[in-house]
Amino acid sequence: MTAPPPPPPAPPGRPMRADARRNYERLVQVATEAFLEHGADASLDDIAKRAGVGPGTLYRHFPVRQDLIDAVLQRWMASVLTEAEPLRVAADPVEALGMWLRRLVAHVQVFRGLSSALIPPEDKFKESSPAWVLHRTSEELLARAQESGEIRSDIDIKELMTLVSGVTWACDRGKEIDADRLIDLIMDGLRVRDRPDRPPVAGA
Amino acid sequence: MTAPPPPPPAPPGRPMRADARRNYERLVQVATEAFLEHGADASLDDIAKRAGVGPGTLYRHFPVRQDLIDAVLQRWMASVLTEAEPLRVAADPVEALGMWLRRLVAHVQVFRGLSSALIPPEDKFKESSPAWVLHRTSEELLARAQESGEIRSDIDIKELMTLVSGVTWACDRGKEIDADRLIDLIMDGLRVRDRPDRPPVAGA
DNA sequence: CGACGATACGGAGATACTCTCCGTTTATCA
Protein backbone atom coordinates (compact mmCIF):
# COMPACT_ATOMS: atom_id res chain seq x y z
CA MET A 1 0.00 0.00 0.00
CA THR A 2 2.94 2.28 0.49
CA ALA A 3 6.30 1.32 -0.95
CA PRO A 4 6.89 -0.02 -4.43
CA PRO A 5 6.68 -3.77 -3.91
CA PRO A 6 9.82 -5.69 -4.73
CA PRO A 7 9.76 -7.92 -7.80
CA PRO A 8 7.97 -11.00 -6.58
CA PRO A 9 10.19 -14.02 -6.36
CA ALA A 10 12.98 -12.67 -8.55
CA PRO A 11 14.06 -15.86 -10.28
CA PRO A 12 17.72 -15.79 -11.20
CA GLY A 13 16.99 -16.61 -14.84
CA ARG A 14 14.77 -14.57 -17.04
CA PRO A 15 12.37 -11.90 -15.74
CA MET A 16 8.72 -12.89 -15.48
CA ARG A 17 6.63 -12.55 -18.54
CA ALA A 18 4.41 -9.45 -18.49
CA ASP A 19 1.15 -11.31 -18.16
CA ALA A 20 2.54 -13.60 -15.50
CA ARG A 21 3.69 -10.68 -13.46
CA ARG A 22 0.39 -8.91 -13.86
CA ASN A 23 -1.51 -11.95 -12.64
CA TYR A 24 0.87 -12.42 -9.75
CA GLU A 25 0.31 -8.88 -8.55
CA ARG A 26 -3.40 -9.12 -8.98
CA LEU A 27 -3.56 -12.37 -7.01
CA VAL A 28 -1.64 -10.96 -4.09
CA GLN A 29 -3.86 -7.92 -4.13
CA VAL A 30 -7.08 -9.91 -4.12
CA ALA A 31 -5.73 -12.39 -1.61
CA THR A 32 -4.99 -9.57 0.79
CA GLU A 33 -8.58 -8.46 0.67
CA ALA A 34 -9.85 -12.00 0.97
CA PHE A 35 -7.68 -12.77 3.99
CA LEU A 36 -8.77 -9.58 5.67
CA GLU A 37 -12.37 -10.42 5.05
CA HIS A 38 -12.51 -14.16 5.63
CA GLY A 39 -9.34 -14.97 7.51
CA ALA A 40 -6.43 -17.06 6.37
CA ASP A 41 -8.57 -19.96 5.22
CA ALA A 42 -10.40 -18.04 2.54
CA SER A 43 -11.20 -20.12 -0.51
CA LEU A 44 -8.32 -20.13 -2.98
CA ASP A 45 -10.45 -20.91 -5.98
CA ASP A 46 -12.55 -17.96 -4.99
CA ILE A 47 -9.52 -15.73 -4.85
CA ALA A 48 -8.53 -16.91 -8.31
CA LYS A 49 -11.99 -16.16 -9.59
CA ARG A 50 -12.05 -12.70 -8.06
CA ALA A 51 -8.66 -12.02 -9.57
CA GLY A 52 -9.99 -13.06 -12.95
CA VAL A 53 -7.65 -16.00 -13.43
CA GLY A 54 -8.12 -19.75 -13.45
CA PRO A 55 -7.24 -21.91 -10.46
CA GLY A 56 -4.34 -23.33 -12.40
CA THR A 57 -2.73 -19.92 -12.56
CA LEU A 58 -3.05 -19.40 -8.87
CA TYR A 59 -1.54 -22.77 -8.04
CA ARG A 60 1.33 -22.27 -10.46
CA HIS A 61 2.38 -19.10 -8.70
CA PHE A 62 1.58 -20.34 -5.21
CA PRO A 63 1.75 -24.12 -5.00
CA VAL A 64 0.63 -24.19 -1.38
CA ARG A 65 -1.50 -21.83 0.63
CA GLN A 66 1.41 -20.71 2.75
CA ASP A 67 3.15 -19.35 -0.34
CA LEU A 68 0.26 -17.01 -1.00
CA ILE A 69 0.06 -16.01 2.64
CA ASP A 70 3.77 -15.28 2.60
CA ALA A 71 3.45 -13.13 -0.48
CA VAL A 72 0.70 -11.12 1.18
CA LEU A 73 2.69 -10.76 4.37
CA GLN A 74 5.76 -9.70 2.46
CA ARG A 75 4.12 -6.42 1.54
CA TRP A 76 2.39 -6.00 4.86
CA MET A 77 5.63 -6.55 6.70
CA ALA A 78 7.24 -3.41 5.48
CA SER A 79 5.06 -1.32 7.76
CA VAL A 80 5.70 -3.61 10.69
CA LEU A 81 9.43 -3.42 10.28
CA THR A 82 9.25 0.32 10.06
CA GLU A 83 7.88 0.35 13.56
CA ALA A 84 10.81 -1.71 14.75
CA GLU A 85 13.35 0.80 13.54
CA PRO A 86 13.17 3.38 16.35
CA LEU A 87 12.90 0.58 18.90
CA ARG A 88 16.30 -0.72 17.92
CA VAL A 89 17.94 2.32 19.45
CA ALA A 90 15.43 3.12 22.15
CA ALA A 91 16.77 4.26 25.49
CA ASP A 92 15.06 1.47 27.39
CA PRO A 93 15.65 -1.78 25.51
CA VAL A 94 13.35 -3.78 27.77
CA GLU A 95 10.45 -1.45 27.24
CA ALA A 96 11.32 -1.48 23.55
CA LEU A 97 11.05 -5.25 23.44
CA GLY A 98 7.71 -5.17 25.18
CA MET A 99 6.44 -2.51 22.86
CA TRP A 100 7.60 -4.46 19.83
CA LEU A 101 5.85 -7.62 20.94
CA ARG A 102 2.63 -5.78 21.60
CA ARG A 103 2.75 -4.14 18.22
CA LEU A 104 3.63 -7.42 16.57
CA VAL A 105 0.64 -9.17 18.07
CA ALA A 106 -1.63 -6.32 17.12
CA HIS A 107 -0.41 -6.49 13.55
CA VAL A 108 -0.75 -10.23 13.25
CA GLN A 109 -4.28 -10.03 14.55
CA VAL A 110 -5.30 -7.90 11.63
CA PHE A 111 -5.75 -11.14 9.73
CA ARG A 112 -7.78 -13.80 11.44
CA GLY A 113 -6.02 -17.13 11.73
CA LEU A 114 -2.71 -15.86 10.58
CA SER A 115 -0.81 -16.58 13.75
CA SER A 116 0.53 -19.68 12.12
CA ALA A 117 2.50 -17.46 9.80
CA LEU A 118 4.79 -16.72 12.73
CA ILE A 119 5.90 -20.28 13.10
CA PRO A 120 5.54 -22.09 9.81
CA PRO A 121 6.49 -25.73 9.49
CA GLU A 122 10.23 -26.18 9.81
CA ASP A 123 10.77 -27.01 6.17
CA LYS A 124 9.22 -23.75 5.00
CA PHE A 125 11.29 -21.59 7.30
CA LYS A 126 13.49 -20.05 4.64
CA GLU A 127 15.20 -16.70 4.69
CA SER A 128 12.63 -15.36 2.30
CA SER A 129 9.72 -16.09 4.59
CA PRO A 130 8.18 -13.24 6.54
CA ALA A 131 8.33 -15.38 9.65
CA TRP A 132 12.08 -15.56 9.34
CA VAL A 133 12.44 -11.81 9.02
CA LEU A 134 10.23 -11.24 12.04
CA HIS A 135 12.27 -13.74 14.01
CA ARG A 136 15.47 -11.94 13.12
CA THR A 137 14.10 -8.57 14.08
CA SER A 138 12.71 -9.86 17.33
CA GLU A 139 15.99 -11.57 17.98
CA GLU A 140 17.88 -8.30 17.80
CA LEU A 141 15.54 -6.58 20.17
CA LEU A 142 15.69 -9.50 22.57
CA ALA A 143 19.46 -9.55 22.48
CA ARG A 144 19.67 -5.87 23.26
CA ALA A 145 17.26 -6.26 26.15
CA GLN A 146 19.27 -9.17 27.44
CA GLU A 147 22.46 -7.15 27.29
CA SER A 148 20.89 -4.66 29.64
CA GLY A 149 20.90 -7.39 32.25
CA GLU A 150 17.26 -7.04 33.06
CA ILE A 151 16.13 -9.91 30.86
CA ARG A 152 17.14 -13.46 31.51
CA SER A 153 19.76 -14.73 29.15
CA ASP A 154 18.63 -18.34 29.15
CA ILE A 155 15.83 -17.68 26.73
CA ASP A 156 16.13 -17.89 23.00
CA ILE A 157 14.15 -16.20 20.33
CA LYS A 158 12.50 -19.38 19.19
CA GLU A 159 10.94 -19.89 22.57
CA LEU A 160 9.83 -16.32 22.77
CA MET A 161 8.28 -16.35 19.33
CA THR A 162 6.53 -19.56 20.16
CA LEU A 163 4.97 -17.93 23.19
CA VAL A 164 4.01 -14.84 21.28
CA SER A 165 2.44 -16.72 18.43
CA GLY A 166 0.57 -18.78 20.96
CA VAL A 167 -0.87 -15.60 22.36
CA THR A 168 -1.99 -14.38 18.98
CA TRP A 169 -3.56 -17.70 18.20
CA ALA A 170 -5.40 -17.93 21.48
CA CYS A 171 -6.64 -14.37 21.24
CA ASP A 172 -7.91 -15.11 17.76
CA ARG A 173 -10.29 -17.64 19.20
CA GLY A 174 -11.37 -16.59 22.65
CA LYS A 175 -12.64 -13.09 22.12
CA GLU A 176 -12.60 -10.65 24.98
CA ILE A 177 -9.02 -11.44 25.80
CA ASP A 178 -6.58 -8.58 26.15
CA ALA A 179 -3.50 -9.60 24.22
CA ASP A 180 -1.43 -6.78 25.65
CA ARG A 181 -1.95 -8.05 29.14
CA LEU A 182 -0.73 -11.49 28.18
CA ILE A 183 2.33 -10.02 26.53
CA ASP A 184 3.05 -8.04 29.66
CA LEU A 185 2.77 -11.21 31.64
CA ILE A 186 5.27 -12.88 29.38
CA MET A 187 7.57 -9.91 29.73
CA ASP A 188 7.39 -10.27 33.48
CA GLY A 189 8.41 -13.88 33.11
CA LEU A 190 11.36 -12.78 31.03
CA ARG A 191 12.74 -10.44 33.64
CA VAL A 192 15.65 -11.47 35.74
CA ARG A 193 14.53 -12.29 39.23
CA ASP A 194 16.50 -11.42 42.25
CA ARG A 195 16.64 -14.93 43.55
CA PRO A 196 15.21 -15.13 47.04
CA ASP A 197 17.68 -17.82 47.99
CA ARG A 198 20.81 -16.63 46.29
CA PRO A 199 22.97 -13.68 47.29
CA PRO A 200 22.40 -11.42 44.29
CA VAL A 201 25.56 -10.48 42.54
CA ALA A 202 23.06 -9.57 39.90
CA GLY A 203 23.25 -7.00 37.16
CA ALA A 204 26.13 -6.70 34.67
CA MET B 1 -9.65 -47.37 28.80
CA THR B 2 -9.84 -47.62 32.57
CA ALA B 3 -13.05 -46.64 34.29
CA PRO B 4 -16.52 -47.66 33.21
CA PRO B 5 -17.55 -44.80 30.93
CA PRO B 6 -20.61 -42.91 32.05
CA PRO B 7 -23.73 -43.30 29.93
CA PRO B 8 -23.08 -41.00 27.00
CA PRO B 9 -25.37 -38.02 26.99
CA ALA B 10 -27.91 -39.39 29.46
CA PRO B 11 -31.10 -37.94 28.01
CA PRO B 12 -33.68 -37.30 30.69
CA GLY B 13 -36.34 -39.27 28.85
CA ARG B 14 -35.94 -42.86 27.80
CA PRO B 15 -32.59 -44.69 27.79
CA MET B 16 -30.82 -45.04 24.45
CA ARG B 17 -31.79 -47.90 22.29
CA ALA B 18 -29.32 -50.75 22.40
CA ASP B 19 -28.06 -50.34 18.86
CA ALA B 20 -27.76 -46.59 19.24
CA ARG B 21 -25.69 -46.97 22.34
CA ARG B 22 -23.50 -49.61 20.71
CA ASN B 23 -22.81 -47.35 17.77
CA TYR B 24 -22.14 -44.39 19.99
CA GLU B 25 -19.54 -46.30 21.94
CA ARG B 26 -17.94 -47.66 18.82
CA LEU B 27 -17.73 -44.22 17.25
CA VAL B 28 -16.03 -42.71 20.26
CA GLN B 29 -13.64 -45.65 20.34
CA VAL B 30 -12.71 -45.35 16.68
CA ALA B 31 -12.56 -41.57 16.86
CA THR B 32 -10.05 -41.79 19.66
CA GLU B 33 -7.78 -43.90 17.51
CA ALA B 34 -8.28 -41.65 14.51
CA PHE B 35 -7.52 -38.48 16.46
CA LEU B 36 -4.40 -40.06 17.88
CA GLU B 37 -3.27 -41.07 14.44
CA HIS B 38 -4.28 -38.13 12.29
CA GLY B 39 -4.90 -35.32 14.74
CA ALA B 40 -8.13 -33.55 15.48
CA ASP B 41 -8.98 -32.98 11.83
CA ALA B 42 -9.24 -36.62 10.91
CA SER B 43 -11.93 -37.36 8.36
CA LEU B 44 -15.30 -37.90 10.00
CA ASP B 45 -16.69 -39.98 7.17
CA ASP B 46 -13.64 -42.15 7.53
CA ILE B 47 -14.30 -42.58 11.22
CA ALA B 48 -17.86 -43.59 10.46
CA LYS B 49 -16.66 -46.09 7.90
CA ARG B 50 -14.10 -47.57 10.26
CA ALA B 51 -16.76 -47.82 12.92
CA GLY B 52 -18.97 -49.67 10.50
CA VAL B 53 -21.76 -47.11 10.44
CA GLY B 54 -23.02 -44.65 7.86
CA PRO B 55 -22.17 -40.97 7.97
CA GLY B 56 -25.73 -40.19 8.92
CA THR B 57 -25.37 -42.14 12.13
CA LEU B 58 -22.23 -40.29 13.08
CA TYR B 59 -23.76 -36.89 12.47
CA ARG B 60 -26.90 -37.77 14.39
CA HIS B 61 -24.86 -38.54 17.47
CA PHE B 62 -22.35 -35.75 16.96
CA PRO B 63 -23.81 -32.90 14.92
CA VAL B 64 -20.54 -30.98 14.86
CA ARG B 65 -16.95 -32.10 15.07
CA GLN B 66 -16.47 -30.54 18.47
CA ASP B 67 -19.14 -32.84 19.90
CA LEU B 68 -17.16 -35.89 18.90
CA ILE B 69 -13.95 -34.38 20.20
CA ASP B 70 -15.67 -33.62 23.47
CA ALA B 71 -16.94 -37.16 23.76
CA VAL B 72 -13.42 -38.48 23.23
CA LEU B 73 -12.00 -36.05 25.75
CA GLN B 74 -14.67 -36.91 28.27
CA ARG B 75 -13.15 -40.36 28.75
CA TRP B 76 -9.59 -39.15 28.50
CA MET B 77 -10.22 -36.46 31.07
CA ALA B 78 -10.83 -38.84 33.90
CA SER B 79 -7.14 -39.65 34.06
CA VAL B 80 -6.17 -36.00 33.88
CA LEU B 81 -8.43 -35.04 36.71
CA THR B 82 -7.08 -37.89 38.79
CA GLU B 83 -3.70 -36.22 38.60
CA ALA B 84 -5.18 -32.99 39.88
CA GLU B 85 -6.52 -34.58 43.03
CA PRO B 86 -3.33 -34.70 45.12
CA LEU B 87 -2.33 -31.28 43.84
CA ARG B 88 -5.39 -29.73 45.41
CA VAL B 89 -3.99 -30.34 48.85
CA ALA B 90 -0.28 -30.16 48.08
CA ALA B 91 1.93 -28.39 50.59
CA ASP B 92 3.22 -25.91 48.05
CA PRO B 93 0.27 -24.56 46.08
CA VAL B 94 2.44 -22.62 43.69
CA GLU B 95 4.48 -25.65 42.76
CA ALA B 96 1.22 -27.57 42.50
CA LEU B 97 -0.13 -25.08 40.00
CA GLY B 98 3.02 -25.32 37.93
CA MET B 99 2.94 -29.08 38.00
CA TRP B 100 -0.70 -29.12 36.98
CA LEU B 101 -0.12 -26.85 34.02
CA ARG B 102 2.82 -28.92 32.85
CA ARG B 103 0.81 -32.11 33.10
CA LEU B 104 -2.13 -30.48 31.39
CA VAL B 105 -0.05 -29.42 28.43
CA ALA B 106 1.53 -32.84 28.20
CA HIS B 107 -1.86 -34.45 28.14
CA VAL B 108 -3.33 -32.14 25.56
CA GLN B 109 -0.37 -32.75 23.32
CA VAL B 110 -1.22 -36.41 23.07
CA PHE B 111 -3.63 -35.42 20.32
CA ARG B 112 -2.32 -33.20 17.60
CA GLY B 113 -4.33 -30.07 17.04
CA LEU B 114 -6.45 -30.50 20.09
CA SER B 115 -5.32 -27.34 21.83
CA SER B 116 -8.46 -25.72 20.60
CA ALA B 117 -10.40 -28.00 22.89
CA LEU B 118 -9.15 -25.90 25.77
CA ILE B 119 -10.79 -22.75 24.55
CA PRO B 120 -13.77 -23.68 22.42
CA PRO B 121 -15.92 -21.00 20.83
CA GLU B 122 -17.85 -19.12 23.49
CA ASP B 123 -21.19 -20.55 22.53
CA LYS B 124 -20.06 -24.15 23.02
CA PHE B 125 -18.59 -23.50 26.43
CA LYS B 126 -21.17 -25.43 28.42
CA GLU B 127 -20.78 -27.10 31.75
CA SER B 128 -20.70 -30.46 30.09
CA SER B 129 -17.68 -29.63 27.96
CA PRO B 130 -14.27 -30.96 28.95
CA ALA B 131 -12.87 -27.51 28.51
CA TRP B 132 -15.19 -26.18 31.15
CA VAL B 133 -14.19 -28.86 33.65
CA LEU B 134 -10.53 -28.19 33.02
CA HIS B 135 -11.07 -24.49 33.51
CA ARG B 136 -12.80 -25.10 36.82
CA THR B 137 -10.05 -27.38 38.05
CA SER B 138 -7.35 -24.97 37.00
CA GLU B 139 -9.27 -22.18 38.60
CA GLU B 140 -9.21 -23.89 41.96
CA LEU B 141 -5.50 -24.50 41.80
CA LEU B 142 -4.88 -20.94 40.71
CA ALA B 143 -6.99 -19.56 43.54
CA ARG B 144 -5.13 -21.61 46.10
CA ALA B 145 -1.81 -20.44 44.73
CA GLN B 146 -3.00 -16.87 44.82
CA GLU B 147 -4.08 -17.22 48.44
CA SER B 148 -0.52 -18.11 49.30
CA GLY B 149 0.42 -14.60 48.31
CA GLU B 150 3.12 -15.69 45.92
CA ILE B 151 0.99 -15.42 42.81
CA ARG B 152 -0.39 -12.16 41.58
CA SER B 153 -4.05 -11.73 42.21
CA ASP B 154 -4.76 -9.60 39.16
CA ILE B 155 -4.90 -12.59 36.86
CA ASP B 156 -7.95 -14.61 36.07
CA ILE B 157 -8.28 -18.16 34.95
CA LYS B 158 -9.42 -17.21 31.48
CA GLU B 159 -6.21 -15.36 30.81
CA LEU B 160 -4.14 -18.17 32.20
CA MET B 161 -5.92 -20.83 30.17
CA THR B 162 -5.54 -18.69 27.10
CA LEU B 163 -1.81 -18.57 27.63
CA VAL B 164 -1.58 -22.26 28.33
CA SER B 165 -3.60 -23.26 25.31
CA GLY B 166 -1.45 -20.95 23.25
CA VAL B 167 1.58 -22.88 24.43
CA THR B 168 0.09 -26.21 23.50
CA TRP B 169 -0.91 -24.92 20.12
CA ALA B 170 2.48 -23.44 19.37
CA CYS B 171 4.29 -26.55 20.52
CA ASP B 172 2.06 -28.62 18.28
CA ARG B 173 3.48 -26.86 15.28
CA GLY B 174 7.07 -25.92 15.90
CA LYS B 175 8.63 -29.13 17.03
CA GLU B 176 11.71 -29.10 19.20
CA ILE B 177 10.11 -26.72 21.62
CA ASP B 178 10.15 -27.60 25.29
CA ALA B 179 6.65 -26.90 26.51
CA ASP B 180 7.66 -27.27 30.15
CA ARG B 181 10.11 -24.43 29.82
CA LEU B 182 7.45 -22.15 28.43
CA ILE B 183 5.09 -23.06 31.23
CA ASP B 184 7.82 -22.28 33.73
CA LEU B 185 8.29 -18.94 32.07
CA ILE B 186 4.61 -18.22 32.41
CA MET B 187 4.75 -19.26 36.04
CA ASP B 188 7.54 -16.78 36.58
CA GLY B 189 5.37 -14.11 35.09
CA LEU B 190 2.61 -15.04 37.49
CA ARG B 191 4.73 -14.62 40.57
CA VAL B 192 4.41 -11.56 42.70
CA ARG B 193 7.43 -9.36 42.31
CA ASP B 194 9.12 -8.29 45.49
CA ARG B 195 10.91 -5.52 43.62
CA PRO B 196 8.37 -3.90 41.37
CA ASP B 197 10.39 -0.97 40.09
CA ARG B 198 13.87 -0.98 41.53
CA PRO B 199 16.73 -3.25 40.48
CA PRO B 200 18.33 -4.92 43.47
CA VAL B 201 21.09 -2.95 45.07
CA ALA B 202 22.00 -5.66 47.46
CA GLY B 203 20.86 -8.65 49.44
CA ALA B 204 17.48 -10.32 49.95
C1' DC C 1 7.45 -7.40 -39.56
C1' DG C 2 6.33 -12.06 -39.16
C1' DA C 3 6.84 -16.31 -37.30
C1' DC C 4 8.52 -19.56 -33.97
C1' DG C 5 9.49 -21.42 -29.46
C1' DA C 6 8.94 -20.85 -24.75
C1' DT C 7 6.01 -19.44 -21.29
C1' DA C 8 1.82 -18.94 -19.12
C1' DC C 9 -3.18 -19.34 -19.14
C1' DG C 10 -7.68 -21.43 -17.81
C1' DG C 11 -11.07 -24.46 -16.84
C1' DA C 12 -12.80 -29.10 -16.82
C1' DG C 13 -12.66 -32.56 -13.77
C1' DA C 14 -10.55 -35.95 -10.28
C1' DT C 15 -10.49 -36.38 -5.47
C1' DA C 16 -11.76 -35.51 -0.83
C1' DC C 17 -14.62 -33.94 2.89
C1' DT C 18 -18.79 -32.35 5.21
C1' DC C 19 -23.36 -32.79 6.05
C1' DT C 20 -28.53 -33.92 4.79
C1' DC C 21 -32.54 -36.33 3.46
C1' DC C 22 -35.42 -40.01 3.50
C1' DG C 23 -36.73 -44.85 2.52
C1' DT C 24 -35.63 -48.99 5.08
C1' DT C 25 -34.52 -51.66 9.09
C1' DT C 26 -34.45 -52.73 13.95
C1' DA C 27 -35.46 -52.59 18.82
C1' DT C 28 -38.81 -52.34 22.28
C1' DC C 29 -43.07 -53.13 24.51
C1' DA C 30 -47.61 -54.51 25.02
Added chain:
DNA sequence: TGATAAACGGAGAGTATCTCCGTATCGTCG
Protein backbone atom coordinates in the same frame (compact mmCIF):
# COMPACT_ATOMS: atom_id res chain seq x y z
C1' DT D 1 -46.26 -61.31 17.51
C1' DG D 2 -47.37 -57.06 15.69
C1' DA D 3 -47.37 -51.96 16.09
C1' DT D 4 -44.70 -47.99 16.60
C1' DA D 5 -41.04 -45.15 17.66
C1' DA D 6 -36.19 -44.99 17.12
C1' DA D 7 -32.25 -45.49 14.62
C1' DC D 8 -29.77 -46.76 10.55
C1' DG D 9 -27.16 -46.02 6.18
C1' DG D 10 -25.98 -44.50 1.93
C1' DA D 11 -26.85 -41.74 -2.10
C1' DG D 12 -25.86 -37.36 -3.28
C1' DA D 13 -25.60 -32.11 -2.97
C1' DG D 14 -22.52 -28.58 -1.88
C1' DT D 15 -17.87 -26.99 -1.43
C1' DA D 16 -12.84 -26.91 -1.51
C1' DT D 17 -8.26 -28.36 -3.21
C1' DC D 18 -5.27 -29.24 -6.76
C1' DT D 19 -3.89 -31.26 -11.62
C1' DC D 20 -3.55 -31.87 -16.46
C1' DC D 21 -3.20 -30.45 -20.88
C1' DG D 22 -4.98 -28.15 -25.05
C1' DT D 23 -4.86 -23.28 -26.15
C1' DA D 24 -3.43 -18.51 -26.11
C1' DT D 25 0.02 -15.09 -25.47
C1' DC D 26 4.56 -13.09 -25.02
C1' DG D 27 9.13 -12.09 -26.37
C1' DT D 28 12.65 -12.52 -29.58
C1' DC D 29 15.21 -13.23 -33.62
C1' DG D 30 15.78 -13.57 -38.46
